[in-house]
Amino acid sequence: MKRLSLVWTSTALPMAVALIAGCSSGVNNPSGVPVTVMKADEQGFVAGTGVESQDLVAVTDKMARSVLKTPEIQNAQGVPRVVLLPVENQTRFAINKDIFLDRIRSQLNSKGQGKVRFLARDRMPALEQERELKRSGQLTSSSDPNVQELKGADFFLTGKLSGLTTKTKAGVSDYILYTFQLVDARTSDILWEDSAEIKKQGVEDAAYR
């Protein structure tokens, strides 16, 4: 029996190694992953080093608070009219740029208590068509359609996303600087500017390096 144990041991060890090193099911999340509701300002389990929802929320919240503290807004005579200009993306991440200004605008509209008002310049073709139809009498009008009522901007709100990328053996690092400005439409003075910066880094799996 001892001899058999010796033989058994001599085979059991390599077999155990083989079993441990062997393969498992080969399927990731075979039952799937249920929908996980995340807050927009928290990092999810799907992440990269680019611009993500938590960055958007953090940056736009900060900018909306900051722009409301500007003396030109707080002490303005009447309600200043603001037009949004497209954000310039200088990073290496292709993004929907409008989403930044959309969120700042909605934050200012909902929390600014009417301190600023935005002009819908992105709707100009529809606005002009409506005005022309009213002027031609094809549509009713609650005021004289021949009077110019489309308002001009007091301020332009715009921004820029700049990036710096480092890739080394240690991984990838992306730094993004978000800067936003409020520009006086009459004088081109930059009345307000604020920035936020976010840095992220990660290391790819060796299988992809």
Add this chain to the structure above:
Amino acid sequence: MKFRWIFACAVAVLSLVGCASLSPEEQAARDRVLNQYRQAATAMRQARFTDAKAVLDDALLSLGGISAGDKTAKEARSYFREESRKNFRGEPYERVMAYYYRGILYWMDGEPDNARACFRSAAIQDADPEQHTYESDYVLLDYLDGFASTKMRGDGTDAFKRAQKVARLAQPPPYDVSANVLVFVEMGRGPEKYAAGEYREQLHFSPGSSVATYASVVMDGGMVTATAPAFDDLSYQAVTRGGRQMDYILANKAVFKGTTDVLGDAALISGGALALSGGDRATEVGAGLMVAGLISKIVSSATTPEADTRMWDNLPNLLGFAALRAPPGHHSMVVEFRNAGGQATLRRELAFDAVEGRDTVIFVSDRN
């Protein structure tokens, strides 16, 4: 007791070999990005740009995320799984092309800054943190980065200098900020992957080919002409990228496979000799060695050092570009692909509308 042995060996064999293959559905899921790449190239050539955008956006979502924690990548690194089990992302030249195509599409949509972002991401894909020798040496990525910056009243001089520095096939022309028709051309068949080495553990590339080496562009019956030379060569990019971390892993797998194979042979032979030499104890030990040798052979045969040769197989070989000026309105264009001797090998005719205030982007391929 003999049954116990046979059972043990069978378990070992099954554990190593039995679950090695993926179902077609599982493999398709891991090849999803590869199929999207192929679909994108086909859609680009058929001018189905909306379709190309959709599949590229999805593919780039995978490509843009950090792969840390990817279980399929972990599998690919193990001794007993093939590299091709990992989710496909492609080699750097393939990843570059995904971003390059998306950049063209962004520019087509009047978003040169997002196009530039794609060209920059593409350049990062080509960065080689190991050797630095050939890193980020695509002419067009830098040239277009600077061109987009210049057009947006930024400073594109550094990018232009980088493009000039790495140019091998043709020197890129100075930026013409007034050029509003951008013609992207691609020519030939791209490089192909193959596995070499004793256990096919080495990833190699065979160069692609292209009959045409440049394209001539004639607008409005000859009112405006330009040459779109090839600036980048994907075959060159494929072979000069430098080593991969995976190459070391596969080399280790190959050594492990070879070693376990040799050990198995040695154990089988010496065990057999010992078993035949007589004596109860020698027979038992010899038999034990033979079984260990058999297991070692099984482990060896189950080790999979084969390199992943899945490839984006409808890529072009050469990438060219030209920028022209056109007043707003309807225009006709003839693009002739020409060989090194100047003879036309293929002719494409197209029409487009130049629009005030934005660039018109034309994409032409000599492949269908």
